Amino acid sequence: MDALVNPIRDASEAIVVENLAKRYRDVVAVDGITFAVPHGSFTALLGGNGAGKTTTIAMMLGLVLPTAGRIVILGRDFATHGKSLLALMNFQSPYADLPRRLTVRQNLKIYARLYGVSAVKERIANLARELDLEALLDRPLGELSAGQRTRASLAKAFINRPRVVLLDEPTASLDPDTADWVRAFLSRYAKEAGATFLIASHNMLEVERLCDRVLMMKLGRIVDSGSPKELLAKYGRTNLEDVFLDVARRGPLEVAK
Amino acid sequence: MTGTLRRIGAVMLRHWYLIAGSWPRFLDLCYWPMVQMILWGFIQTFMAQQSSFFAQAAGLLLAGVMLWDVLFRGQISLAISFFEEVYSRNLGHLLATPLTIGEYMAALMTVSLVRTVVGLFPATLFAIWFFGFSVYSLGIALVAFFLSLIAFGWAIGLFVAGLVMRYGLGAESFAWAFIFALAPLAGVYYPISILPSWVQLLSAAIPASYVFEGMRAVLIDHTVRVDLMMAGAALNIVWLAAGIAGFLIFHRQARERGMLLQVGE
Numbered sequence: 345m346d347a348l349v350n351p352i353r354d355a356s357e358a359i360v361v362e363n364l365a366k367r368y369r370d371v372v373a374v375d376g377i378t379f380a381v382p383h384g385s386f387t388a389l390l391g392g393n394g395a396g397k398t399t400t401i402a403m404m405l406g407l408v409l410p411t412a413g414r415i416v417i418l419g420r421d422f423a424t425h426g427k428s429l430l431a432l433m434n435f436q437s438p439y440a441d442l443p444r445r446l447t448v449r450q451n452l453k454i455y456a457r458l459y460g461v462s463a464v465k466e467r468i469a470n471l472a473r474e475l476d477l478e479a480l481l482d483r484p485l486g487e488l489s490a491g492q493r494t495r496a497s498l499a500k501a502f503i504n505r506p507r508v509v510l511l512d513e514p515t516a517s518l519d520p521d522t523a524d525w526v527r528a529f530l531s532r533y534a535k536e537a538g539a540t541f542l543i544a545s546h547n548m549l550e551v552e553r554l555c556d557r558v559l560m561m562k563l564g565r566i567v568d569s570g571s572p573k574e575l576l577a578k579y580g581r582t583n584l585e586d587v588f589l590d591v592a593r594r595g596p597l598e599v600a601k
Numbered sequence: 602m603t604g605t606l607r608r609i610g611a612v613m614l615r616h617w618y619l620i621a622g623s624w625p626r627f628l629d630l631c632y633w634p635m636v637q638m639i640l641w642g643f644i645q646t647f648m649a650q651q652s653s654f655f656a657q658a659a660g661l662l663l664a665g666v667m668l669w670d671v672l673f674r675g676q677i678s679l680a681i682s683f684f685e686e687v688y689s690r691n692l693g694h695l696l697a698t699p700l701t702i703g704e705y706m707a708a709l710m711t712v713s714l715v716r717t718v719v720g721l722f723p724a725t726l727f728a729i730w731f732f733g734f735s736v737y738s739l740g741i742a743l744v745a746f747f748l749s750l751i752a753f754g755w756a757i758g759l760f761v762a763g764l765v766m767r768y769g770l771g772a773e774s775f776a777w778a779f780i781f782a783l784a785p786l787a788g789v790y791y792p793i794s795i796l797p798s799w800v801q802l803l804s805a806a807i808p809a810s811y812v813f814e815g816m817r818a819v820l821i822d823h824t825v826r827v828d829l830m831m832a833g834a835a836l837n838i839v840w841l842a843a844g845i846a847g848f849l850i851f852h853r854q855a856r857e858r859g860m861l862l863q864v865g866e
Binding site: 366368373398399402405406407408409427428430431435437439440441442443444445446447450453454455457458459460484500 | 604607608610611612614615618619622623685686689690691692693694695696697698699700701853856857858859861862863
């Protein structure tokens with residue numbers, strides 16, 4: 345299956361993951377996956393619950409120690425350059441919240457300092473404008489709706505102008521209009537900053553619209569990969585949701601045959 | 602170094618925002634030290650009326666309770682500052698920034714220092730005004746006592762915080778249990794010599810015991826026992842090293858077990 349994802353160890357790859365594995369005693373969360381993500385691209389990790397998407401992202405952030413394998417980001421080994429790499433990365437996840445008693449502005453100020461952002465006021469003002477948070481900046485996070493909190497979380501994820509962005513279900517709690525608007529923001533940021541995105545998502549529309557490439561995960565393995573168009577053609581489907589269901593219920597095409 | 606100070610400052614700013622934005626939290630910092638001091642102040646007054654010993658060694662109980670609070674506040678402030686990240690599920694965010702685990706420990710200790718000073722200072726002023734006892738009469742020895750006790754508090758606080766990082770909020774009660782288990786051994790209100798000899802061996806391993814013995818030497822004998830301070834300082838180095846090692850080991854285990862994104866749930 346590794347041939348499907350064929351990591352190329354050259355300067356064009358922002359993320360290279362080699363034989364990455366995570367085992368919790370008898371449970372295999374991630375089973376020796378290998379993939380590469382080119383600079384400036386959007387790649388989706390697509391899979392059902394327990395497929396290993398969140399664990400993969402957590403390992404790329406240093407929050408979970410891999411059992412085996414290697415992660416290279418922006419040409420540097422994460423195991424030895426983790427903290428310096430984290431200054432160039434950021435993430436958003438439904439498994440991590442920002443302190444709800446603090447205002448959006450206070451949260452962003454704290455993270456701006458942690459990441460060493462210069463011109464903090466301007467950066468916060470820009471992000472607030474981009475993510476429609478201007479009216480919410482001085483309100484405690486706990487007083488905001490789920491969608492507003494997600495936008496605040498996204499503001500934190502972009503506070504340091506990251507070159508590599510890891511997003512776990514970035515639009516899960518947003519209404520379709522706001523979700524569409526956030527996707528436009530992500531596309532705009534990618535173009536302007538040349539950033540690389542790795543997105544774990546269940547939202548097939550989002551993946552089809554944003555992502556250049558999809559890595560289909562099941563039971564900790566990458567079972568198929570390709571561009572959304574390639575996968576649609578390969579499975580003879582008109583939308584990724586049907587491809588997802590095929591893979592989830594019957595396994596990848598090679599196995600299904 | 603600049604980056605290190607900036608990141609430590611960011612964690613301190615987070616706790617400043619939390620306390621400054623919540624008057625109950627601010628009041629809580631000062632409330633318990635004040636209540637403790639008033640209670641023991643009256644006990645001290647009563648004892649002084651009944652016993653010539655207490656009349657001569659004025660402030661023995663008050664100094665004991667205030668110094669005990671340095672240890673207790675130092676420990677609990679560090680642990681609670683860590684728990685705040687767990688309650689708010691912010692730990693994953695925090696530890697996936699350039700903030701190193703060493704910087705995070707330094708930040709927790711600094712926050713604990715500030716919270717302890719802010720919490721205890723009003724009680725010390727009240728003791729002067731209401732009971733006519735100034736803990737500052739301990740002189741330069743007070744600085745040594747304070748540093749020794751807060752360092753020991755940090756050692757326990759780091760270990761307890763590590764336990765919660767590794768085992769989740771189920772281990773939260775150790776923040777209170779550990780420190781109170783040490784109180785009888787530390788000789789806060791009585792000399793270590795009254796303890797059974799085998800318990801004295803346990804007391805000898807606790808840096809706080811040397812502080813309270815030293816405090817009594819100052820208040821009763823009017824002598825500064827440098828030997829006790831040195832012994833306490835040496836033990837503190839060992840305890841603090843153990844607390845830091847415990848925090849680092851639990852942090853690694855939490856990463857191995859995937860706890861950092863889940864702790865708090």
